[in-house]
Amino acid sequence: GQNIDQPTEMTATEGAIVQINCTYQTSGFNGLFWYQQHAGEAPTFLSYNVLDGLEEKGRFSSFLSRSKGYSYLLLKELQMKDSASYLCAVSPGNTDKLIFGTGTRLQVFP
């Protein structure tokens, strides 16, 4: 079957660094997406990884290891506005649809 796991909740302090992990088991692989979703709002695109390695985009970075079925989202210099849910989604090989994890709710405290 297809499965994506990520922690349910995480907390961190303003200014700190946090790493949100995502592991997946899918039939084939065509890329991994990270989305941010603030409460009551639509998910918004953060990053896309299809090759192994680290993709850096400002304060946010995303890492992928295809052999380990593993990705992480790294958030640096945390701000209060980073409090949100972070969704990991995989594009499997045998279909065009996206498989989402249940999301990690991050709370940033002052």
Next chain:
Amino acid sequence: KAGVTQTPRYLIKTRGQQVTLSCSPISGHRSVSWYQQTPGQGLQFLFEYFSETQRNKGNFPGRFSGRQFSNSRSEMNVSTLELGDSALYLCASSPEGRKQETQYFGPGTRLLVL
């Protein structure tokens, strides 16, 4: 460009009724996907439409159906509503619906079934 729009934003229905939700994709986007989001299950794929044809389908009962019009606008229908259908229904659009494309989500329709 205007983003993805969904109407209505909020809806309250009773068991047994039916409901139709609407989604207008970003101009030029031809693929529209629908998702159900609940606290326990996260985002679950319902179906995807491209050029007025259902191209992919998730594991939902036949009570959930949809369609797409020639202008790429899409509607989703749920018949014989059940309490468990209470959820946030999100639609997302992308240019061609290819695997590597980013999907852009609308604000969602929050459905409450009483």
